[in-house]
Amino acid sequence: MEDMASHLTSREEQAVKEFIETVNDLRLRRNAGPLSWNTAVKFMMARKFDVHRALALYEVHEITRVREGLIRFDPINEPLKSELETGKFTVLPTRDSTGAAIAIFTANKHFPIASSHQVTLQGLVYQLDVSLHSVDTQRCGIIFIYNMIGSKYVNFDYELCQKILSLLKGAYPARLKKVLIVAAPLWFKAPFKILRLFVREKLRERVFMVNVPQLSLHVPIASLPRELGGIIPLDHNAWILHCLKSNTNCNGDLCDISSLPTSPSSGMILYQAYEVLMQNGNSPLSDGETDEPEDFTSFVHEKHNSEKREKEVEVLKQKQDTVQSPCLSGPDILLEERNGINDPILPSANYEEDLLEGGTKTDMTLEEFIQHLCKLGRKGLYEEYADIKSKSLEGTFNIARLKHNQPKNRYSDVLCYDHSRVKLMFPSDDPSQDYINANYVDGFQQKNAFISTQGPLPKTFPDFWQMVWEQEVLLIVMTTRTIERSRAKCGQYWPKQKESSAEYGEFHIFNNGVEHFKDYVVTQLVLTNLKTDISRVVVHMQFISWPDYGVPHSALAMLTFCDKVREQQVQALQVLGSEWKGHPLGPPIIVHCSAGIGRTGTFITLDSSIQQLEATGTINVRGTVERIRFQRAHSIQMPDQYVFCHLALLEYALSRGLLQDVDLSGFDDSDSESE
Template sequence: VEKGLTNRSEDIGQFLEEINKWTSQHGVSPLSWDVAVKFLMARKFDVLRAIELFHSYRETRLREGIVKLQPHEEPLRSELLSGKFTVLGVRDPSGASIALYTAKLHHPSKTGNHVVLQALFYLLDRAVESFETQRNGLVFIYDMAGSNYTNFELDLSKKILNLLKGAFPARLKKVLIVGAPVWFRVPYNLLSLLLKEKLRERVGIHTYMAIADLNLNQQRMSDLRQHLPRDCLPEHLGGCLPLDVHSWNLQLLSEQNGRVDPVDELVGIPLENTSIHVPGPEAMGLAELMAHLNRAQRSGIYLEYEELRREQPPGTFTCALAVHNQERNRYGDVLCLDQTRVRLKARRNERSDYINASFMDGYKQKNAYIGTQGPLEKTYGDFWRMVWEQSVLVIVMTTRTDEGGRRKCGQYWPKEEGGQEVYGHIAVVNHRVDKQAHYNQTTLELHNTETFEQRQVTHFQFLSWPDYGVPSSALSLIDFLGAVKHQQQWAVQAFGSQWRGHPLGPPMVVHCSAGIGRTGTFCALDICLSQLQDVGTLNVCQTVRRMRAQRAFSIQTPEQYYFCHTAILEHAQRRGLLSTNQ
């Protein structure tokens, strides 16, 4: 094996060189030799086709929201142990692995397509880690024996077959649809039309229709054995192999414990330890940033933003789009990703844990912020629950409640000194309001009426930032940011031993109206200036790309993106970090 791969080292090197140009641009860990071999073997060492497969695989996972697979967490763990999908403990005569999907175990009313696809990706990825499987390929059995129409979803079947068709790093040899009931003829014709151009030509698709009572016809079973001998088939498909659908899956889960999944690195969204904003290979010093801005001009920076804007969010919005949650979104087109959303703790008789809020990483800090929308009157209670549950000490509001005659955010806290309001089981008391030139700083005391605990929270409201626009003075916003960070630092110290997390404290809540434009700009500036202070470099583009992977659509306009660049340079010039002659 090693000798054969040595002879292919030039192909592997070429593949890694091309792909790792992409990974460095997107702040993702470089691909390993082993992963490169897997993609190349799937395309018989045709480098261009292997590169195409890599991006197809990555984009499919992003499109389906399969960003980080956590097999020990629900609902994926239960799906893996359901027996719906497994890899048989034998190989076919050519040495190919045999994967089995059992349609009758799928209940669409109980399990969404997203979870099924997560399990499929996870188990197929594990199967093709074997070099023998990479070399000899994969046979996929789509077992419909004993299933009925309520077990079938055309959309899920399309996604599975499309995945196998051209978006998975395995040499797919055959797809065998077996035990198909008579009602499957119509959907099969649709699937055949969809796939025949590529799947039929590439691997062949074989279907064995069942007789009316759904038992497999013996003559058809003999056809099936033309493709697989009896000792490679489960007993219920006419073979002699006892089917143990749990042992292989349980073994994989035990092996996975404590192990980082290398496949997650392919997706383009950094893993937990690399999603935090850290200096990357494309970081710029201040002189480089100024040169870049002078070279690109405003129009070039706008084009750079447009490229970011065209990138699709790397996840799904299933929970935000659920019918019973839609009224909790201020804007129907500003939703939070399932993968990063803040979940409210379960309470009796409550149907949903949803709030339109997303965890966002900061500079060298996991979950430094919670980016959220301006609370609606019906979500005031949810908002304060979140603040309490996440131990929030500072709230940053970058909007007024009303702008241009339109309501942008509810008055979710008692505005006047001495005012008191109760939101759900959290009572909020306004102790003090300090009015500055561009912002108000309000000291609030929270009382949990269920546990009788109390906690102090500081509310900052920046007043000089028009919706969709940028502040007239960048330095006023940076001064505001400085006041916010100073208060967070002081509050963490005062919190003392009650806080045992990151030294910089619990997440700060940051919101505007939608929770993406001004919110994203504020967070991007904080991240970039923190990196600048730490190591003297920054990267606005990388920062915004990573932010948008957690709070979708963060930074709403090209003007806000351009403002991040100019504000950093104004700050640097004021601090004497950059000469006006540069």
């Protein structure tokens, strides 16, 4: 391996020292060995010697390696040996005019049924690790060519493409200079148009769809293989032999398994690193476009907003003695005060009729929906969301604000409406006894299809399970982890390990089995009422691939999860048979995240919109969001969540064959009509 010290300026050396000191301090606390200088330089090179961004990359890189099984490589044994021999991925011995390395993925050599994501990614990362030994590659970056010449639909793996893009841009210590998609077939272009909208803007600018002659505009012909219109012979076997000689430890030097977090959700490395840097007087990230993963920027964003929100809530508390108004979140409070609105707006008398009719004047066909998106663009949807958010809240929060009930709210500014709240059953009519931070939310043509609630607190575990029992719930959907970025998002209200149990109040919960999937976990729970000794089965489905204060990089995983949720509800109803006398779609599905408004509202919006699309062929995202917010205040917490729902529905329509193609060119243009 090349010595890095002689290639660095004094400023760069100082930045590397700061990075390695911070990282090694954290590794020492976990009894892990020190990070090598050369490895530290790779992370710093990838983020232009910005210590904050390099630390963020360091964390997400290790988490990704654990999640995808990219820790140990065994290139001389199966299955990795055969994967490397296919030659589907290789790194050329040449470079482009800027000095960037050139990596090629040949799509027609990839067969998803024969090679798992893990093995395919192992083959790719194993070779990239070797390529990154070069100082030139570290400093000049990598050009990634996705060669689709002669490929068919059977070779295509949408989710793998998304994983490779996410890995190279946000989770691997190398600069991704360009992604060149060569000779893309027609069947690829439609899903790709949706996929690229989930990719951050800075990466979208570096993705080009070209034919073979156009490829020479990006990479010199002298640097391309003959298969791509160049002049060099491609000798993949020689490259693999070089890899075997260069990477004899089979672990690479980028991922030290002794230092990896025990859980991909721990977030401890980043959190502690950030605190150390702030103590040393470094400023947080700028507000400009950056390359770090969204989790890091959202951590800083969340920290700032939490402090701001606390101040705004204090202002509200000081005014509550003189002004009786609904309890609003900080920004909404200020908006309402500017508009001079003091009295709550009561629910519309025609709301239930509108719901059960299942259609409104703003419903759109798929063609109209696409035209709507093209007209508004991303910025226009942001403005549409801002308009929704600016509307006055349609109800009161009197019960949630009672002194005895305030400790039952996870967040002091996320309360539940009086008119749609779920009431627990108690002998008396005392509202301090029947309160739980939960609201009924209607689905498409189904009243009370969901219960939207906060992540239970330890003090409310008994209340939560009482609600599950009284509402005859069959299914709980959880869209958060209990701990995210070292902060409690939800209590561990169910026994996590198989064949373990717990008791909360009058209820005994037994874990009868756990199934782990890539993006979610399914747990079979047996809920027993200790007073009556009657038991019921409740299924707990936890989605684990959704970042807090953000949206997934692709809707594919969430769409799959939505399907599984509906399948599970149907299966549970079939088991009940004639015992269930209520709505044909079953009792309410409990949905929660941490506050019960952001990811929870997004899930319910997406599920309800899918039901409407399947039943009527129409879509009305805005109307759906407005209906949900009418019952659970502030649902859909961020504009990106609102945009995500629109793009996810397009992805759903494409995946189900409801659309053959879609053109959203200009959706992200700065000069769209929405400005």
